[in-house]
Amino acid sequence: MSTNTYDAIVIGSGISGGWAAKELTKNGLKTIMLERGRDIVHVKDYVNANKAPWEFPHRGGRTVQMEKDYPVLKRDYPLNETNLDYWVNEKESPYVEIKRFDWFRGYHVGGRSLMWGRQSYRWHDVNFEENAKQGIGVDWPIRYKDLEPWYTYVEGFAGISGNRDHVEILPDGNFMPPMEMNCVEKDVAARMNAYYKDHDRHMIIGRTANITKPLPGRTNCQYRNKCWLGCPFGAYFSTQSSTLPAAVATGNLTVRPWSIVTKILYDKDTKKAKGVEVLDAQNNKTYEYYAKIIFLNASTLNSAWVLMNSATDIWPDGLGSSSGELGHNLMDHHLGVGAGGTVEGYEDKYYFGRRANGIYIPRYRNLHNEKRDYIRGFGYQGGAGREEWGRAIPEMAIGGAFKDALSEPGEWTMGIGGFGETLPYHENRCYLDKNVKDHWGLPVLAIDATCKDNELKMRIDMANDAKEMLENAGVKNVQTFNSEPVLGRGIHEMGTARMGRDPKTSVLNEWNQVWDAKNVFVTDGACMASAACQNPSLTYMALTARAANHAFEELKKGNV
Amino acid sequence: MDRRTALKNLALVIGSAALLPRCTEHNPVTHFKNFDVTNDQQSLVADMAETIIPKTGTPGAKDLMLDQFVWLMLDDCTKKDDQKTFFKGMGEFNDLTKKTYNKSFADLDKKQKEDLLNTFEKKSNGYSKELNGFFSTVKGLTVFGYTESKYFMTKEIVYELIPGRYNAWLPVKNNIAAKNG
Numbered sequence: 001m002s003t004n005t006y007d008a009i010v011i012g013s014g015i016s017g018g019w020a021a022k023e024l025t026k027n028g029l030k031t032i033m034l035e036r037g038r039d040i041v042h043v044k045d046y047v048n049a050n051k052a053p054w055e056f057p058h059r060g061g062r063t064v065q066m067e068k069d070y071p072v073l074k075r076d077y078p079l080n081e082t083n084l085d086y087w088v089n090e091k092e093s094p095y096v097e098i099k100r101f102d103w104f105r106g107y108h109v110g111g112r113s114l115m116w117g118r119q120s121y122r123w124h125d126v127n128f129e130e131n132a133k134q135g136i137g138v139d140w141p142i143r144y145k146d147l148e149p150w151y152t153y154v155e156g157f158a159g160i161s162g163n164r165d166h167v168e169i170l171p172d173g174n175f176m177p178p179m180e181m182n183c184v185e186k187d188v189a190a191r192m193n194a195y196y197k198d199h200d201r202h203m204i205i206g207r208t209a210n211i212t213k214p215l216p217g218r219t220n221c222q223y224r225n226k227c228w229l230g231c232p233f234g235a236y237f238s239t240q241s242s243t244l245p246a247a248v249a250t251g252n253l254t255v256r257p258w259s260i261v262t263k264i265l266y267d268k269d270t271k272k273a274k275g276v277e278v279l280d281a282q283n284n285k286t287y288e289y290y291a292k293i294i295f296l297n298a299s300t301l302n303s304a305w306v307l308m309n310s311a312t313d314i315w316p317d318g319l320g321s322s323s324g325e326l327g328h329n330l331m332d333h334h335l336g337v338g339a340g341g342t343v344e345g346y347e348d349k350y351y352f353g354r355r356a357n358g359i360y361i362p363r364y365r366n367l368h369n370e371k372r373d374y375i376r377g378f379g380y381q382g383g384a385g386r387e388e389w390g391r392a393i394p395e396m397a398i399g400g401a402f403k404d405a406l407s408e409p410g411e412w413t414m415g416i417g418g419f420g421e422t423l424p425y426h427e428n429r430c431y432l433d434k435n436v437k438d439h440w441g442l443p444v445l446a447i448d449a450t451c452k453d454n455e456l457k458m459r460i461d462m463a464n465d466a467k468e469m470l471e472n473a474g475v476k477n478v479q480t481f482n483s484e485p486v487l488g489r490g491i492h493e494m495g496t497a498r499m500g501r502d503p504k505t506s507v508l509n510e511w512n513q514v515w516d517a518k519n520v521f522v523t524d525g526a527c528m529a530s531a532a533c534q535n536p537s538l539t540y541m542a543l544t545a546r547a548a549n550h551a552f553e554e555l556k557k558g559n560v
Numbered sequence: 561m562d563r564r565t566a567l568k569n570l571a572l573v574i575g576s577a578a579l580l581p582r583c584t585e586h587n588p589v590t591h592f593k594n595f596d597v598t599n600d601q602q603s604l605v606a607d608m609a610e611t612i613i614p615k616t617g618t619p620g621a622k623d624l625m626l627d628q629f630v631w632l633m634l635d636d637c638t639k640k641d642d643q644k645t646f647f648k649g650m651g652e653f654n655d656l657t658k659k660t661y662n663k664s665f666a667d668l669d670k671k672q673k674e675d676l677l678n679t680f681e682k683k684s685n686g687y688s689k690e691l692n693g694f695f696s697t698v699k700g701l702t703v704f705g706y707t708e709s710k711y712f713m714t715k716e717i718v719y720e721l722i723p724g725r726y727n728a729w730l731p732v733k734n735n736i737a738a739k740n741g
């Protein structure tokens with residue numbers, strides 16, 4: 001047996017790659033996890049995690065040089081001084097935007113599991129059924145019952161805090177104790193929930209992958225709200241805090257950083273993949289690794305890229321392209337729309353601690369036979385907080401009184417922002433642009449995707465409903481916002497290698513296996529046949545655990 | 561040109577030549593990455609910052625070196641064009657001070673400094689965009705530097721690196737706030 005031969009290969013080390021590695025190694029499979037970027041060692045490499053705000057030279061802001069170096073990242077909040085080295089080097093790894101697409105990437109061990117937003121929501125059967133009922137895209141080959149036990153399993157291991165709210169569209173899970181709403185959120189929620197009692201609208205505390213009780217090797221959340229620097233307490237789910245140590249503990253895992261998988265090696269005689277080709281990002285040498293099963297978890301767009309570069313002698317557009325759907329149906333959540341206002345009173349109340357979580361309002365539109373002028377729906381995330389006084393008092397603009405006022409707590413504000421479902425449009429896609437090369441001479445992706453009529457109509461509701469609900473819950477001076485809908489900005493890319501029931505119209509089967517190479521499993525966001533409006537990572541975890549255990553069973557039976 | 565005028569001109573030339581190094585010596589230049597700043601300019605920003613966040617029973621802008629923070633942010637985080645606008649506005653600010661008080665800002669008393677800066681808080685002050693921009697940049701960065709300073713975050717408000725808990729309903733007394741940023 002060559003030293004380059006394993007039972008399983010996992011391409012990528014983010015949320016889904018980490019889960020694949022954990023499940024495969026747990027089942028005794030010798031597994032190599034290939035990560036294109038550098039290693040980041042849990043705790044040790046979280047270099048900024050214990051710095052105070054005043055220890056950052058620009059207090060966390062962005063310099064002109066940073067804006068020059070990160071022309072994509074600068075378009076939204078991720079560009080900042082505190083975790084700059086967690087984001088991809090854009091000069092080394094460019095991509096082509098046919099239409100603006102904000103692609104925020106993390107190329108290192110742990111991927112975006114280190115910087116993710118941690119909101120974790122189950123899907124409901126409504127989400128799995130709507131494609132079929134409405135004739136959109138393809139029918140999901142699975143239903144909620146297929147995923148339900150896996151949700152329970154991954155929630156228990158990852159550690160999801162949340163309240164059992166009994167909201168039908170958002171099934172309750174295997175939760176740790178919930179975080180707490182602050183005093184204003186509690187009252188706004190009580191008023192909103194009372195007002196909309198007969199309309200099935202609910203404001204609940206966010207369900208988040210921050211643990212509120214210890215887990216082995218992990219301490220419960222310390223309310224620092226510095227998650228995206230990496231948590232020295234391991235208090236939020238990341239590859240490093242959760243799945244990686246479990247996989248390493250089995251003795252079955254090898255991690256190889258700096259390993260760009262350039263293609264999956266396809267054997268046309270067995271109609272299976274036999275391994276992968278790796279370009280070492282540091283020495284530029286090419287290596288081959290072999291295994292019985294391959295999990296492709298390079299993130300939605302890069303997993304499509306790997307497939308497009310593979311088996312091109314059989315299928316010019318790559319492995320999994322026989323349906324004509326590879327790279328197509330690219331989705332995201334559209335956001336940047338909502339409302340906010342001020343809350344009167346509560347001057348003698350405040351809160352302490354920095355809660356890395358907010359409130360959530362699950363989808364309520366187009367359920368219960370309601371018919372809007374768009375299909376699907378949206379949820380809201382938000383929260384209440386207090387500002388400083390001094391900034392709002394014009395007659396105290398400078399001087400000692402102004403200085404003192406800066407220390408005093410100010411007005412309460414409350415805001416909510418929508419996360420809207422984006423439909424799978426065949427023409428929203430990515431493809432290889434062979435004329436543009438990255439630092440390693442590899443062709444890059446061109447991305448051509450945009451929001452369409454359904455999303456734009458939905459956004460009108462997203463703004464107006466937010467205003468109406470806040471006002472009905474007693475929030476004053478409510479203003480709406482509705483920014484340009486840009487895909488990618490949700491950082492929830494999905495759909496480029498969708499699951500389905502028919503190899504003619506989908507890339508993956510019901511077990512996330514590539515129809516054209518059954519020992520290749522794609523379980524990151526690429527596999528999604530629709531987007532729903534819930535934050536998707538928890539669903540990737542459940543799909544991955546399910547697929548990895550199926551892969552093991554199939555391997556035992558000799559089916560892959 | 562008669563001899564007298566020629567001598568006078570010569571004296572002027574020599575005079576200014578003699579004045580120049582003395583002036584530079586008096587008003588040395590600090591090199592930042594993107595611009596040079598004279599001592600007078602540094603003093604102006606420091607005096608303005610001190611007027612905005614004065615030393616009272618608690619530290620002021622000079623104690624906390626907020627002027628240095630203003631320059632750092634202007635140097636690193638401000639685009640070239642906006643830096644130019646800042647210096648143009650600064651020139652206009654000096655002109656305004658001269659015009660109003662026939663003095664430089666450094667020589668104004670505390671009340672005059674406050675009065676002058678307070679004119680910027682009026683919406684229709686008639687000042688140019690550059691002049692208003694100069695003031696709001698100095699003020700904005702001074703206040704930002706103050707509220708993000710170690711002194712402010714540890715002594716004025718309660719910042720804990722590791723709160724360890726979330727108290728959702730905390731009674732507040734007058735001047736005690738908990739920083740939640």
